[in-house]
Amino acid sequence: HAKASGRGQAQLYTDALAEDLTEKLDLERDLRVAIESKQFTLAFQPQVDLISGAPTSAEALLRWNHPETGLRLPGAFIDTAEDSNLIIEIGDWVIDAVAATIARWDSFGIQQRLSINISPRQIEQRDFFSRLRERMDYHGAPPRLLELEITEALAMTCGEAVFKEMAAFRRDGAMIAIDDFGTGYSNFARLRDMPIDRVKLDRSLIADIASSEQARIIAQAMIGLIHGLGHKVVAEGVETRDQIDVLKVIGCDSFQGYAIATPMDEQSFIDWSKADGPILAVA
Numbered sequence: 400h401a402k403a404s405g406r407g408q409a410q411l412y413t414d415a416l417a418e419d420l421t422e423k424l425d426l427e428r429d430l431r432v433a434i435e436s437k438q439f440t441l442a443f444q445p446q447v448d449l450i451s452g453a454p455t456s457a458e459a460l461l462r463w464n465h466p467e468t469g470l471r472l473p474g475a476f477i478d479t480a481e482d483s484n485l486i487i488e489i490g491d492w493v494i495d496a497v498a499a500t501i502a503r504w505d506s507f508g509i510q511q512r513l514s515i516n517i518s519p520r521q522i523e524q525r526d527f528f529s530r531l532r533e534r535m536d537y538h539g540a541p542p543r544l545l546e547l548e549i550t551e552a553l554a555m556t557c558g559e560a561v562f563k564e565m566a567a568f569r570r571d572g573a574m575i576a577i578d579d580f581g582t583g584y585s586n587f588a589r590l591r592d593m594p595i596d597r598v599k600l601d602r603s604l605i606a607d608i609a610s611s612e613q614a615r616i617i618a619q620a621m622i623g624l625i626h627g628l629g630h631k632v633v634a635e636g637v638e639t640r641d642q643i644d645v646l647k648v649i650g651c652d653s654f655q656g657y658a659i660a661t662p663m664d665e666q667s668f669i670d671w672s673k674a675d676g677p678i679l680a681v682a
């Protein structure tokens with residue numbers, strides 16, 4: 400009897416695996432269609448300077464308008480895109496779209512720095528930086544209006560060759576940020592030597608700063624350390640006025656989050672930028 404039920408369990412397990420695999424394959428197929436039929440768009444979320452209250456730059460975030468199920472957020476498909484290497488093609492689309500946007504806004508007189516999220520799979524390609532430069536040149540987008548966000552995990556593991564390319568890209572005026580800092584293990588000697596401009600403190604480090612003394616002490620120590628290494632600090636996922644007030648007191652440079660604005664489509668972002676609301680909201 401026990402044997403039979405054991406076999407039953409195993410059957411359930413294989414069924415579940417098969418179902419997962421089918422879902423993944425369906426998603427991969429949908430992603431291929433999405434690339435070909437241009438179902439991706441970008442949302443823009445501003446970052447604001449904590450002293451002046453002025454917008455400093457904006458993060459371009461990938462959005463998928465699925466014809467049947469509607470808007471899909473990256474959390475629902477980025478992992479599959481990375482596992483299947485489709486992230487290369489999707490990432491190329493993002494780079495091209497951001498370069499075009501920078502140039503278009505520049506022609507309207509909006510000099511807005513945009514940041515893009517880069518996957519390990521992308522940056523590990525030998526010709527990543529030359530292709531990036533080529534797309535920027537093609538659209539007439541100056542590198543000083545671009546920032547690359549690489550995750551803490553990638554920053555801690557990427558090779559010397561990537562560092563050299565990052566350093567060269569910074570000499571051209573581009574900025575590099577470490578994203579989601581505080582979610583993994585960091586080697587601080589490595590952080591010291593890294594060719595970067597900014598470190599983005601992950602939302603998990605920010606969530607309790609207004610309610611917990613310990614959380615505030617940790618965030619403040621992180622900010623002191625990152626400043627000591629010569630980098631600027633951006634707080635991610637700032638949702639309340641109280642968090643903004645704490646961040647000002649503990650010396651954070653800028654922030655991004657629902658407290659100031661959610662990610663917006665292009666027209667809403669331009670309207671937001673023209674209004675003086677953002678400055679009043681922080682000062």
Ligand code: C2E
Binds near residue numbers: 486493518658
């Ligand atoms: P991320 O780079 O850390 O981006 C910040 C995420 O936090 C965004 O989620 C944003 O909408 C969300 N967020 C912003 N403010 C707040 C807030 O106040 N509270 C909360 N709870 N969330 C906030 P989103 O757009 O769903 O993107 C999730 C992740 O997907 C990004 O995290 C990034 O790692 C990845 N991603 C997004 N776009 C791209 C892309 O073009 N390429 C690659 N490779 N990854 C991307």
Ligand code: MG
Binds near residue numbers: 458515516548578
């Ligand atoms: Mg990011």
Ligand code: MG
Binds near residue numbers: 578579599635
């Ligand atoms: Mg982040």
Ligand code: MG
Binds near residue numbers: 578579
């Ligand atoms: Mg993230």
